[in-house]
Amino acid sequence: MSRKHRSYLYLLIGFAAIIGLSFPFEAGLNSYDMRIVINVGISMILAASLNLINGFTGQFSLGHAGFMAIGAYTASALTTMVFGTTEGTTQELLFLVVLIAGGVSAAIAGLLIGIPSLRLKGDYLAIVTLGFGEIIRVVLQNIEPLGGSLGISGIPRYTTFIWTFGILAVLIFVTENLMRSTYGRGFLATRDDEIAAESVGVNTTKYKVTAFVVGAFFAGIAGGLYGHYNSLIRPLDFGFLKSVEIVVMVILGGMGSTWGVLLAAALLTYLPEALREVELFGIKFRDFRMTIYALSLILLMIFRPQGLLGDFNAEEFIRKIRGKPKKPATTET
Amino acid sequence: MSLLNLKNLTMRFGGLTAVDAVTETIEPLLLMGLIGPNGAGKTTVFNMITGVYLPTEGQISFDGQNLVGQKPHEIAGTGIARTFQNIRLFPSLSVFDNVRVGFNNALSIGILGSILQPRSFWRGEKEIAEKIDHLLEMFGLLDQRNELAKNLSYGDQRRVEIVRAMATDPKLLLLDEPAAGMNPTEKQKLMSLIRYLRDEFQIAILLIEHDMHVVMGICERITVLDHGAKIASGTPEEVKNNPEVVKAYLGHSE
Structure with a gap:
């Protein structure tokens, strides 16, 4: 298999694995466990899409939940108010349409917000994106046709294991391929040194806005998945804390490490649930599980400031396992 | 003129x-x-x-x-290309990728092409890779090709900066x-x-x-x-x- 088609092969393997896994998962898990699995998948999409902005491009955005909200509201409103509940193939097709519509509207919002705010750097950008995230939430709270602060309820539950993880697979495919192209190099160069990047002709604004728009697009799709699983969405679900949660996943996983970020998203979504059940020396962890959660964040940042997989290189790792030497330099000297 | x-x-x-x-x-x-x-x-x-x-x-x-x-x-x-008084490389990228960023505008591939990566994408990437290796060889940097820029000696960093500038033609x-x-x-x-x-x-x-x-x-x-x-x-x-x-x-x- 030439490396030209490897990404497509991995995508196919991913799809096959997801479909294969869906049977035991649907059959063997109760609805509570299934909810955790789907939530893990949605968190992974959110974290991996924010990683494109915060990790690879180095633009500290604190408003990702805002894009998720726009996607969730667009998709849910389309389903409940325009299409209505459907079944079978029509349902699957319409679900795809509303998810993409949610993604596109979030991407447009990303473009509108990105162009003015990406002129700022670091803390200033963080504050502006935080502000935009809150504006989106407050605006939604005040649109009566969209339910105001009560939100939209009675959304049909279309989101399945296959939908969630299928979209995650597409996101990983898009990210990994982008990172191997001029876009990926533009993102990384922008992160490392903007002035140097500009000096060799890299339009840093273009790359920042692109990362922002692609990230917002997938956050919007994650919102659509969330709405169609929860069957109820409220503006409060997409508040500042949600944005922070996603940022924590990215930092914890290791900025710019797709696999690390996915791992962190899974752990941070699963851990608070898992700690409910733990009992040690007669102490029930459920009572102070959030304390343990917070403590583990602090410890991790002290002992692994680069994140879980911050300096982990998958290709390097596979080479090591196979016992092959480091990539040889090109033949002639 | x-x-x-x-x-x-x-x-x-x-x-x-x-x-x-x-x-x-x-x-x-x-x-x-x-x-x-x-x-x-x-x-x-x-x-x-x-x-x-x-x-x-x-x-x-x-x-x-x-x-x-x-x-x-x-x-x-x-x-117009330049180098900087205090070297400004992309520290977390390899020498090869530092120079490759300089070729970004020479590769005119859109975002869809970058995601779907058709044959033309790989052809472009291959041509650029050959040009980069040629440049690195000219400047005696081929041995450091896969090294991260931040790990190079001061003199090598200066030369990489010049090679990166030359990549923009x-x-x-x-x-x-x-x-x-x-x-x-x-x-x-x-x-x-x-x-x-x-x-x-x-x-x-x-x-x-x-x-x-x-x-x-x-x-x-x-x-x-x-x-x-x-x-x-x-x-x-x-x-x-x-x-x-x-x-x-x-x-x-x-």
Whole structure:
């Protein structure tokens, strides 16, 4: 298999694995466990899409939940108010349409917000994106046709294991391929040194806005998945804390490490649930599980400031396992 | 026709006039030096040419185009490349990728092409990779190809910066103190490298340098700045014997 088609092969393997896994998962898990699995998948999409902005491009955005909200509201409103509940193939097709519509509207919002705010750097950008995230939430709270602060309820539950993880697979495919192209190099160069990047002709604004728009697009799709699983969405679900949660996943996983970020998203979504059940020396962890959660964040940042997989290189790792030497330099000297 | 024209170029920071009405032209294929005591405004001139600063007054035209008001990446696209006084590489990228960023604009592939990666994408990538390896070989950096830029020695980092600048296929190369921190042997090598760059790539080079041995040794023309103003211009011999220049560097007796 030439490396030209490897990404497509991995995508196919991913799809096959997801479909294969869906049977035991649907059959063997109760609805509570299934909810955790789907939530893990949605968190992974959110974290991996924010990683494109915060990790690879180095633009500290604190408003990702805002894009998720726009996607969730667009998709849910389309389903409940325009299409209505459907079944079978029509349902699957319409679900795809509303998810993409949610993604596109979030991407447009990303473009509108990105162009003015990406002129700022670091803390200033963080504050502006935080502000935009809150504006989106407050605006939604005040649109009566969209339910105001009560939100939209009675959304049909279309989101399945296959939908969630299928979209995650597409996101990983898009990210990994982008990172191997001029876009990926533009993102990384922008992160490392903007002035140097500009000096060799890299339009840093273009790359920042692109990362922002692609990230917002997938956050919007994650919102659509969330709405169609929860069957109820409220503006409060997409508040500042949600944005922070996603940022924590990215930092914890290791900025710019797709696999690390996915791992962190899974752990941070699963851990608070898992700690409910733990009992040690007669102490029930459920009572102070959030304390343990917070403590583990602090410890991790002290002992692994680069994140879980911050300096982990998958290709390097596979080479090591196979016992092959480091990539040889090109033949002639 | 001259390649670069600076006309009455002025930069004021608040009450400080860093560059004061400098007029200068650079011919194609010329090796030109820009010297002056510390704080004379040399790097400020570079920053105005490359669009990092917007000049307070004056005009810059390059190859017949006006550069004032253009963004740095647009100016890079017209054929001006530069290096920095404090090396600015992409520290977390490999040497190969540092240079590859310089080829970003040579690859005209859209976002869909980048995601779907059709055959043309790989053809473009392969062509670029061959060009990069060729450049790295020319500069003796092929062995460090996969090393991260931040792990290189100081001298190697300087050379990678030059290779990255050359990747944009410039007509004019601006070098900001390329010999800083080098020992005499390295300086000697740098001088032949700069000459080689000009002859091999047929470009004009403008360099800022404090080391007089380097400047006098390779520059065909030299311009001297002092307190932002141009005080002399000419061949190395003329500049060396100019009383204004001697005064600027050594002070004068009353």
